[in-house]
Amino acid sequence: MVTFMTVPNTALRAVRTGMRMSQDDFARALQAAGHRVGEPNDANKRLVQRWESGAITAPRPVYARALEVATGLPISLLGFAAVPEGQIADDQHGGHDLTSPMSSLATPTPTSRPATAHRSYEGVWLSRYQFYSSGRGDSFAGQHFLVMLQHGDRLTARSLPGSAASSLSLDLTVDGAVVTGTWVEQTDSAGYYRGARYHGAIQLLAEPTGRRMAGKWIGFGKDMDVNTGPWELIFRDASTSKATLDRYNTSTT
Numbered sequence: 001m002v003t004f005m006t007v008p009n010t011a012l013r014a015v016r017t018g019m020r021m022s023q024d025d026f027a028r029a030l031q032a033a034g035h036r037v038g039e040p041n042d043a044n045k046r047l048v049q050r051w052e053s054g055a056i057t058a059p060r061p062v063y064a065r066a067l068e069v070a071t072g073l074p075i076s077l078l079g080f081a082a083v084p085e086g087q088i089a090d091d092q093h094g095g096h097d098l099t100s101p102m103s104s105l106a107t108p109t110p111t112s113r114p115a116t117a118h119r120s121y122e123g124v125w126l127s128r129y130q131f132y133s134s135g136r137g138d139s140f141a142g143q144h145f146l147v148m149l150q151h152g153d154r155l156t157a158r159s160l161p162g163s164a165a166s167s168l169s170l171d172l173t174v175d176g177a178v179v180t181g182t183w184v185e186q187t188d189s190a191g192y193y194r195g196a197r198y199h200g201a202i203q204l205l206a207e208p209t210g211r212r213m214a215g216k217w218i219g220f221g222k223d224m225d226v227n228t229g230p231w232e233l234i235f236r237d238a239s240t241s242k243a244t245l246d247r248y249n250t251s252t253t
Contacts, residue, residue, distance in 0.1 A: 006054035011079030013052045015071050023048040026070070033069035034062065037151045041066055057081045068149050072158030072169060074240040119174075119210050122150045123238040124248050125157065127168065129217055129231040136192070142185070143252040144168045146233070147240055155179070157233075162249035165191055170202065179204040179213055196222075202231060211235040 016026045023045045030043035041062050050056045058081045059067060068075055127144045144159035146168065155172040165188035172181035180203045189195035200219025207213070214232040221227050237244055 008054045009052050009057075009079040011077065015073065015078060016048070016052075019071070023052075029070045030063065030066040033066040037065060037069055037154055039065060051080075065151055069151060069154070069156055072149060072156045073147065074149060076240070077242060077245065119206075120150060120238075121148055121155055121174070121206075121210065121235075122240060123148055124160075124236045124240070124244060126234045126236055126252060127157075127159070127170075127231070128234070130229045131227065132229070133192075134221065134223070142166070142168075145236070145248040145250075145252055146170070147245055149240070155181070160245060160249040163252050172202070172204075174206075177206045177208075179206055179215075183217060183219075204231065204233065 016023070019026070019029075021029065027043040027045050027048050030048075031041060034041040034043070039062050043063065043066065047056075047063075051059065059075075064075045064080075067078055071078065125146045125148050127146050128141060130139055130141050132139050143164060144166075145163035146157040146159050148155055148157045153174045155170070155174060157168075157170040157172070159166075159168040161167065167186045169184045170181060172179050181201070182199065183202050184197065184199040187193035187196050187198065198219055200217055202215065202217045204213035204215035212232065212234050214230070216228050217231045218226065218228045236248065
C-alpha cells in the first residue's frame with residue numbers, strides 16, 4: 001500500500017496572513033474577485049483550509065483566476081503545482097472542456113457575443129508617482145516595482161516587497177487607451193507616515209506602444225484635504241516567473 005504525504009502550502013498561507021485576512025475573509029475576497037471578472041465562485045473557509053493543508057495541490061481554473069485577482073500574484077507564486085499548458089473551461093453541463101495547443105480537436109466554448117481583444121499588459125512595471133508633503137514642505141517621489149496581472153479588461157498590480165519599504169496595490173480597468181482605477185498604499189511603520197494607509201483614485205493614458213502609462217492620482221491628505229499628483233508606469237519585463245520576480249524584488253533606487 002502506497003501512502004501519500006500532503007505538503008502544506010506555506011506560500012499561500014504566508015500571502016493570506018500578509019494580507020491580514022482570516023480564512024473566512026480570504027474566501028470572501030475570492031468570491032468578490034470572481035464577481036469582478038464575471039466568473040462567480042463558491043469559495044469558502046473549508047476550501048482555503050484544504051489548499052493550505054496541501055489536500056488540494058492545484059485549484060480549478062475558476063479559483064486560480066480568482067486567486068490571482070485577489071492577491072495580485074501569479075498562481076505560480078502561490079504554492080500550487082504547475083498548471084498544464086491547456087485551458088480548462090466549464091462546459092455548462094457539469095463537466096469541463098480542455099483546449100490544448102497540441103490538438104485541433106478541442107471544442108471551443110460557445111459565446112453569445114464576440115470576445116473583445118485586449119492588449120496584454122502583464123509583466124513587471126516600474127511605478128513612479130510624486131506627492132507634496134505639507135508637514136515637510138517639499139515634494140517627494142515614491143517608486144515600486146509592480147507585478148501586473150490581467151484578466152480581460154481588468155488589471156491588478158501589487159508591489160514586490162523588496163522594491164520599497166511601503167506596499168502598493170492598484171486595481172484598474174482598461175478602456176481603449178484610458179486606464180482607470182484605485183490605488184492603496186500601506187506606508188512603512190518605521191517611516192515618516194508611521195504605517196498610515198492611504199488610498200484614492202488614478203487615471204492613466206497608455207501610450208500606443210503599451211509600454212508606458214502616464215496620468216494623475218487623487219487622494220486625501222493627513223488634514224483630510226484632497227490632493228493630486230503625477231503618476232507613471234513604465235514596462236520592464238513581460239515575464240511573471242519566480243526567477244524574474246526575484247530579480248526585480250530589490251530597491252528601485
